[in-house]
Structure formats: structure tokens, C-alpha cells
Amino acid sequence: MASVGGIGIANLPNQRHKIVAKRGGHFTVMVVGESGLGKTTLINTLFSTELSPPKDYRRRHVKQLDKLTEIEIIKAELEEKSFKVKLTVIDTPGFGDYVNNRDSWAPIIDFVDDQHETYMRQEQQPERGEKSDLRVHACLYFIRPTGHTLKPLDIEIMKRLGTRVNLIPVIAKADTLTQADLALFKQRIREVIAAQGIRVYQPPIEEDDEQSMEHAKILMDAMPFSIIGSTEDVQTPDGRTVKGREYLWGVAEVENENHCDFRKLRSLLIRTYMLDLISTTEESHYENYRQQQMETRKFGEPKVKKLDNPKFKEEEEALRKRFTEQVKAEESRFRQWEQHLIAERDRLNKDLETTHSTIKSLEGELDNLQAGYGRGSQRR
Ligand SMILES: Nc1nc2c(ncn2[C@@H]2O[C@H](COP(=O)(O)OP(=O)(O)OP(=O)(O)O)[C@@H](O)[C@H]2O)c(=O)[nH]1
Ligand SMILES: [Mg+2]
Structure with missing residues (x-):
């Protein structure tokens, strides 16, 4: 679709478009989840289906948060009709498998907080020039496709993330579940999310705009998004070349809406709701952090x-x-x-x-x- 319709950001409502254009459009996505669930693959899939060939595509390994957790930051610049967005993807290595250490995910939570902290400190400086800003606008949380329900560890982490960032839960490796099992799994996850009071991202409902309401509803109904990741080009039985995973029974297609919700997720992230993700991060999550910190420490004091x-x-x-x-x-x-x-x-x-x-x-x-x-x- 990228080749035909463009990325889509140029079609964003004009007013907001201008705001983001003025700010230089900075969008940061982070992937989180147990090891081996396809986080890195999904990022590469996003880049190979939509964002390729990125003009300014850099990968770099960033500071070792601790011995077990090293994050990777990938930067790319999206440009369309002179409208630019600087996209940053933060890839975190999976937790939960190397030890039964319940705190193995703490560095990830700290990372999110640290970005708010860094930004806040820069704001407090008398010279408020160009800020380095890695505040996370969308956090994809990968759920293992067990077909049962969320694990206690998932619940614990999602709770913590949900109060800090726009949390978007995704079901990894959707091709490993049948459609019926997948539907049931989604239903159970939605129930647990509601029962546990986990905050997940909700697209804004613009009541005067029927089309946008319809769109938001379709996206909400699909949560948690099922994902198939692959950067491989494969042949379907009917002769199309698609990104997908090949099986004896056929091909699991990344961009087929009957196979998974990859397109819905991509649309949410880089087409429809990028601006909302950015502004809710600024107005809600960052503001929450700032206020909380203000209550517990004096102005300019280092982090507690x-x-x-x-x-x-x-x-x-x-x-x-x-x-x-x-x-x-x-x-x-x-x-x-x-x-x-x-x-x-x-x-x-x-x-x-x-x-x-x-x-x-x-x-x-x-x-x-x-x-x-x-x-x-x-x-x-
Ligand atoms: N069946 C299936 N396999 C997948 C999918 N996505 C990734 N994989 C495979 O799962 C394995 C792990 O994928 P990665 O992308 O490295 O997983 P990760 O979450 O980044 O793992 P860590 O970096 O260790 O946390 C690889 O062999 C992938 O080919 C998927 O959608 N379906
Ligand atoms: Mg990885």
C-alpha cells in the first residue's frame, strides 16, 4: 500500500498536521514482551512493508541498562509531500526466560520513566532549545499465543505500563493459532484487561465524524491485535508474492486482514492515530509523571x-x-x-x-x- 497511497501522514487533518510539522514530528514506538515472541521481526516487518527504503535508516545499540537488558534504538525518517516524521523504534530484548526473576522487566519500566525525567529536566533549563526526546508514544506489549489467557506476569507488567504509556497489547505469532482459538483467546484477554483495570490505548472518538467513529470502533474491536511478522517474500497458491510465512497448508500472510491484524496495527500507528498517540503522551502520561514528581520532590531536585x-x-x-x-x-x-x-x-x-x-x-x-x-x- 505504501507504493500506492503513500504513508498516509500527509492526509492527516490539516490543523494537527501543521502542529506536528512545526514540531518536526517525532514519533517513538517501543516493543516489549517475553523473549522470542517476534518483537524484532515485527519491527523489521514494519520497515519492510511500509517504511522501506528508509532514507535515513540507522540502527544503534544503546546503553546497557543492566547486564540482561540492552535496548536497540532504530531511527528512520519518513517523508511524504514534504511532511516529515522522525520515527524511532525502541527494541527491547525479551524478559522472563533467562531467570524466574519477576523483576527482570524493571529496567523497561525505568526506561520509560527515565525518558519523562530527561525531558522534564530539559524543560527546567533556562535555555530551552532543541530537546532530545525519547518519550515513548506507543508501547506494543507482546502476548504469547498460548490460547489460554494472560499470565500473572503479563498482568503485572501491563498494569505498570498502562499508567505510563499508551499501551497497545498484541498477540504474537497469530499464525500458530486457529481462527476460532484466536477469537476465544482475544475475548479472554479483553475480559482480563477489563477485570484487572489495565489501561490500554483507546482511539479518540470524534462524535461528529461518523467515519472516524466507525474506524475507531473497528480498531477497538480488534484489540488485542493479532500479529504475523515476516520479512520474507513468499508465493501464495494463487500466485501472489506477499510478505508471509510458508506452511504445508499454505501461506500465513502478514497483510491479509483475514489472517491477522497487522494492517490495523500499522494503520493505528502510522496513519490514523499517530498524532493522538503523541498528544496523549504529552498531555496525559508525561503530565502525570511531572505532577507526581512535583508532589514528591522540590523543584530542580534530582530524581528520588x-x-x-x-x-x-x-x-x-x-x-x-x-x-x-x-x-x-x-x-x-x-x-x-x-x-x-x-x-x-x-x-x-x-x-x-x-x-x-x-x-x-x-x-x-x-x-x-x-x-x-x-x-x-x-x-x-
Ligand atoms: N510462527 C511465527 N514465528 C515468528 C513470528 N514472528 C517471529 N517469528 C519467529 O520467532 C523467532 C523469534 O523472533 P524474534 O523477532 O527474534 O523475537 P524477539 O521477540 O525479538 O526475541 P528477543 O529479542 O529474544 O526478545 C524467530 O525465529 C522468528 O522467525 C510470527 O509471526 N509467527
Ligand atoms: Mg529481539
């Missing part, structure tokens, strides 16, 4: 370290209290035990005394008996 954080202080205080209580309880248990021992000793001593006196009296009796016996035998 975990240990200085009031919440952690509270936790630490509670822990200390619990510890003291436990020590006290243990002490009183020991004292009771000690007293019990003393009482027991006294009781045993008394017993001993009684036993001694019993023995004494028995010995006395025995003496008497022996004496009597002696006398008796003497009589014989």
Missing part, C-alpha cells in the same frame, strides 16, 4: 532514589516496626519459658525432697522390720 522515596521510607518503617515487635514477642516467649523452667525446677526439687523423705521413711521402716526380724530369729 528508591531508598529516599517516601513510599519506600514507609515500607522500611513498617519493616522495622514488625522486626521490633517480633523481637519483643520472642523475648517474652523466652521469659515465659525461663519462668516455666524455674517453676519446673522447683517442682522437681520438691518432688526430689518428697522422694527423699519417702526413701528416708522407707529406710526407717526397713530398719525397723530388720530389727524385728532379728529379734524374731533370735527367738527361734
